[in-house]
Amino acid sequence: MSVTTTTHLNFRGTAGEALDFYRSVFGGRTVAVTYKDVGAVRNESEADWVMWGEVVGDDGFHVMAYDVPSQLPWNQGENSFFVSVRGDEAEEISALWGKLAEGSTIVSPLEPAQWAPLYGMLTDRFGVTWVLDVTTPYNG
Template identity: 75%
Template sequence: MSVTTTTHLNFRGVAREALDFYQSVFGGRVVAVTYKDAGNIADETEADWVMWGEVTGDNGFHVMAYDAPSHLPWSQGHDPFFVSVRGTDADEISALWEKLAPGSTVRQPLRPAAWAPLYGMVTDRFGVTWVLDVAVPYGG
């Protein structure tokens, strides 16, 4: 099986600080891609915010995080996390999407993105938001 799940924490402007803190607690390595790095700047004041980040440790610790841009609704305690489902096989991710999406609110259709062969976001009928994507190695 090629799928893993990871808690994906959502912040507004402090994701890098949070990732660095979690790394100081749990160890591991921080990777952070800013909106500027990804060429996805909607607001110049948010260019250095984290669009995608993670801490991964040899001890098994793994958490992902990003800064919700100001054009999206966000408040601390509302939508504080996503469950990230990453896989290496597009057919497997697509099949999971087809089972998860009916009856859910599609926030981002499953389709190719600049950073992944497939990426989509859906909030299920229980209020849990799932991010599904096909993982690719980070080349930054």
């Protein structure tokens, strides 16, 4: 079993630009999936915004990012990041979710998603927002 944590940065329309910048600073590779790529466009002007993106460096650097859609609240100074917990096994992620969920506010229940066998988001009783998912290769 393996679990990793990664800083997950939140933007409003500039995630792609930020990912490109971080890649230019730290090196590595960038993956960016837009709302249009996965058929999740709610606002046509946001179709090319990043729904899920990351920069992974050969030296271990890893940062994730996305553009918060306009129908969700976002304030750069209040919710500019999540902590992303990724694991290889559904049982492991489910167990972590169960513990973190105590006293939390569920933002998105832990369940299968179009891009992952399991995905969920919650804000814990300390105000930290966590994203948990089971890893799967992106075949876009």
